[in-house]
Amino acid sequence: MFQNRAEALALALPAALFAAAVFIAPVVILLSDGFRAPGGGWTISAYTEFFSSSLNQAVFLRTLKLGVLVTIVAAVIGYAAAFAIVSLEPGKKGKVTGLIVLPLMISPVARTYAWIVILGRTGIVNQAFQALGISEAPLRILFSETAIFIGLLQLFLPLMIISLISALENMPKDAIPAARVLGANWFQVFWKVILPLTKEGVVIGGTLVFTGCLTAYITPAILGGSKVLMLETLLYQQVTVSNNFVAASVIALILIVMSFAANILLKRVATARNKTMRNTKGTAQ
Amino acid sequence: MSDPNFLTLENLTLAYGDTVAVKDLNLTIGKGELVAFLGPSGCGKTTTMRAIAGLLSPASGHVKLDGADITRVSANKRNVGLMFQSYALFPHLSVYENVAFGLRLKKTPAAELDKRVRAGITSVGLSDYADRKPGELSGGQQQRVALARSMVMEPKVLLLDEPLSNLDARLRLDMRSELQRVQKETGVTMIFVTHDQGEALSLADRIVVMKRGAIEQIGSPEDIYNRPTSAFVADFVGFENIFELSDGRLKTPKGPVELSGPVPIAAGLAWRPRMVTLGSGPFQGTVRGASFAGNSREYLLDTPLGPIKAEVDAALPPHELGAELAFDLPVGTAAQLSTFG
Amino acid sequence: MMARNLFIPITLGLVITFLIGPFLIIVAASFSAGETLAFPPQGFSLRWIAKVFTVESFRDSFYMSMFLAIGGTLAALILGIPASYALSRYKLPGAETIRTIVSAPIIVPGIIVGLSLLRYIVVPFQVGITLALFLAHTALILPYAVRVVSASLGNLRSDIEEAAVLLGSSRLGAFFRVVLPNIRGGIMSAFILGFVTSFNQVPVSLFLSGPGVRTLPVDMIAYMEIVFDPSVAALSALLAFMSIGIVFLAERFLGFSRYV
Numbered sequence A: 001m002f003q004n005r006a007e008a009l010a011l012a013l014p015a016a017l018f019a020a021a022v023f024i025a026p027v028v029i030l031l032s033d034g035f036r037a038p039g040g041g042w043t044i045s046a047y048t049e050f051f052s053s054s055l056n057q058a059v060f061l062r063t064l065k066l067g068v069l070v071t072i073v074a075a076v077i078g079y080a081a082a083f084a085i086v087s088l089e090p091g092k093k094g095k096v097t098g099l100i101v102l103p104l105m106i107s108p109v110a111r112t113y114a115w116i117v118i119l120g121r122t123g124i125v126n127q128a129f130q131a132l133g134i135s136e137a138p139l140r141i142l143f144s145e146t147a148i149f150i151g152l153l154q155l156f157l158p159l160m161i162i163s164l165i166s167a168l169e170n171m172p173k174d175a176i177p178a179a180r181v182l183g184a185n186w187f188q189v190f191w192k193v194i195l196p197l198t199k200e201g202v203v204i205g206g207t208l209v210f211t212g213c214l215t216a217y218i219t220p221a222i223l224g225g226s227k228v229l230m231l232e233t234l235l236y237q238q239v240t241v242s243n244n245f246v247a248a249s250v251i252a253l254i255l256i257v258m259s260f261a262a263n264i265l266l267k268r269v270a271t272a273r274n275k276t277m278r279n280t281k282g283t284a285q
Numbered sequence B: 001m002s003d004p005n006f007l008t009l010e011n012l013t014l015a016y017g018d019t020v021a022v023k024d025l026n027l028t029i030g031k032g033e034l035v036a037f038l039g040p041s042g043c044g045k046t047t048t049m050r051a052i053a054g055l056l057s058p059a060s061g062h063v064k065l066d067g068a069d070i071t072r073v074s075a076n077k078r079n080v081g082l083m084f085q086s087y088a089l090f091p092h093l094s095v096y097e098n099v100a101f102g103l104r105l106k107k108t109p110a111a112e113l114d115k116r117v118r119a120g121i122t123s124v125g126l127s128d129y130a131d132r133k134p135g136e137l138s139g140g141q142q143q144r145v146a147l148a149r150s151m152v153m154e155p156k157v158l159l160l161d162e163p164l165s166n167l168d169a170r171l172r173l174d175m176r177s178e179l180q181r182v183q184k185e186t187g188v189t190m191i192f193v194t195h196d197q198g199e200a201l202s203l204a205d206r207i208v209v210m211k212r213g214a215i216e217q218i219g220s221p222e223d224i225y226n227r228p229t230s231a232f233v234a235d236f237v238g239f240e241n242i243f244e245l246s247d248g249r250l251k252t253p254k255g256p257v258e259l260s261g262p263v264p265i266a267a268g269l270a271w272r273p274r275m276v277t278l279g280s281g282p283f284q285g286t287v288r289g290a291s292f293a294g295n296s297r298e299y300l301l302d303t304p305l306g307p308i309k310a311e312v313d314a315a316l317p318p319h320e321l322g323a324e325l326a327f328d329l330p331v332g333t334a335a336q337l338s339t340f341g
Numbered sequence C: 001m002m003a004r005n006l007f008i009p010i011t012l013g014l015v016i017t018f019l020i021g022p023f024l025i026i027v028a029a030s031f032s033a034g035e036t037l038a039f040p041p042q043g044f045s046l047r048w049i050a051k052v053f054t055v056e057s058f059r060d061s062f063y064m065s066m067f068l069a070i071g072g073t074l075a076a077l078i079l080g081i082p083a084s085y086a087l088s089r090y091k092l093p094g095a096e097t098i099r100t101i102v103s104a105p106i107i108v109p110g111i112i113v114g115l116s117l118l119r120y121i122v123v124p125f126q127v128g129i130t131l132a133l134f135l136a137h138t139a140l141i142l143p144y145a146v147r148v149v150s151a152s153l154g155n156l157r158s159d160i161e162e163a164a165v166l167l168g169s170s171r172l173g174a175f176f177r178v179v180l181p182n183i184r185g186g187i188m189s190a191f192i193l194g195f196v197t198s199f200n201q202v203p204v205s206l207f208l209s210g211p212g213v214r215t216l217p218v219d220m221i222a223y224m225e226i227v228f229d230p231s232v233a234a235l236s237a238l239l240a241f242m243s244i245g246i247v248f249l250a251e252r253f254l255g256f257s258r259y260v
Ligand SMILES: Nc1ncnc2c1ncn2[C@@H]1O[C@H](COP(=O)(O)OP(=O)(O)O)[C@@H](O)[C@H]1O
Pocket: A001, B016, B019, B020, B021, B039, B040, B041, B042, B043, B044, B045, B046, B047, B048
């Protein structure tokens, strides 16, 4: 560790000042707009107004719902996939992990666009449904919550799987056989051994997925259309269609608060579990 | 010719922010001396070395080298070599380029540079490894590269931070004789850090024992080994039976105890286990533990003076656990401690 | 035991199909000979791939995206490398604050970054859209640059700089002689991560578009709202192959994943 303070500041300050000027200052001003009263002074009337609209409420709840749902489903699939991957032999493991990571390199526009081909009126799913006689006329899957859900899940599932792979790999090797020997069934093994030992991985993965869902713009824009809005697309509409910058500021703060809240909440969950674990250990001894 | 005040540390105080690591240290080292800094981990040995090298500027005090005050001279102009505990080799450069690094910066002419670098590499026995990267060498070999890299610069002082502690037992002996050889051949002034008394005793001309950022005692290996002046040093060099004196009597957990014979004026007395007379004497103890150590046997006695460790020739018949034994702490052989605590 | 043996291939098969399948469909659709986007493709032709290269706005926005990805990443590295070095090697008061500030753009939704830049930098200071995009992309990449370079510095022992100084090098010289060569892989990885992130970025650029100034993904979104032929699929496929190719080479030669 070098001690020279002036030198350190000279190295670090340009980046910090740049981020502060180009990013933090404008964002903070934008966020403060939502609290400005028209005649000067401060008010939260923009927020009460925002939440009094049933459309806005629906969008807010939809965003929350999709975020939570995608995170939970990603965790469930993620565990299965990560578990399958870590039980592969090393050479294969690397290749499969590569395939899982691959989509992250592909432009989200391209990845989302693919779902139009699959879920559209003449898309693969509708063709299959009609061929199998499940439905007569093409179903409207695109521009629905389902479509957004599928798109978001596909977009962020890799992040969950990667987090869980490293968590499972860091787990003590004998934990699962030990629990099996003690007579636990697979369900118990999961709840009592795997989940507590990998909770950090789920929390990291969960935070990434949930925050990703909040900040994703392309997926709701392309797969939700102009009717099924999420907060991000609502923000865009407020600015481009209604020129309502106050509402945009309100939505921006809501998004930021939601992702911070999720961060804190998930961290809490992780540490709370930790405590109960320690307590049971304490009584067992 | 040899300058007894070659390196002088005057009232040196060293701090990291608000934490003072070394306080008001004074030390003089002669040219060509081999000095050991001995002390427990965290006592400020590395910190002192970093100040000599110029990597840490002192909060107060002076460093003088070869007649010049170098306190404000920056580290790259001091010509002080430092061999890091971790060797700090440059991972992207070959052994040759690591050793050549400093000479290249000095713009040494190509022919001379090559000659000196090859001589340096050969002198540490690595001529077959000149093109390897540090990552392809064993720990012992890496350390030799670090030694050669410092030595080709012909530093005025070579500082070595725990040069032996990362090596296994056999390599440690090799490196010990290597360091002695280098020092003898070049006559470089050398300071090395260790927390192992055996290393300090066997290698150094002079030992500086440090404790919590200050010098506790300076002396020859014989001085330190036989005549520790404080309880701390006595304990560090293996005096296991250490007592404070008050009014000519030993302070023990169970009250003052008279010794036989005239007691010197000192703050305390200390005996190695081997100095304890077992089988006769004014005191009585019960054998609580016994261990066989090849040439000798060690006994742990429960006595009115507290626990006493005694060591006797293994050829003598062993004592059973629980046996009652007479013993003595002979005043004549005891180390006299001038400070206690 | 049987159940377990089937569990692994079935799970992985489904997950990989879900993740990669759509991409393969896009690739297949872009070779279609038909007029509309459909799968399975009607016949085989290269006409839609050829068409991508003739759409003028694609070409302009491709150059724009390239400029932003390369220029923004370089700028982020020029700011980020010294900052990472200071944060990992110096005892710096407020180091955590500085780290939070430079990492902040990653936390805030991109659309908000774009909008606030438009409202409070572009409009009041009369900044051109291209410059604004450049600033926005630099800010966006900065957190990645700092994170990857920091990780790479963290893998490098800091005492080699001191060793270089004791051998006569200046502090700055030590940085260039012994630090930089050893974090080259990390810097290249940061560059690639920054490039891919910037190139694929949409929300930040959404509000920052003006006459003739648009990034490629934003242009694609606009285009596919009007035109429903396989050319967007073809472009998507091409871009995907470009990103994958870059990352594949990076992994091959740099061990990219060590730093990310
Ligand atoms: N970079 C540092 N920052 C703060 N305190 C330090 C630093 N390096 C060492 N110290 C403190 O200074 C004291 C002396 O450390 P050091 O010189 O490394 O000890 P030694 O080498 O004798 O083991 C210790 O108490 C240590 O905690």
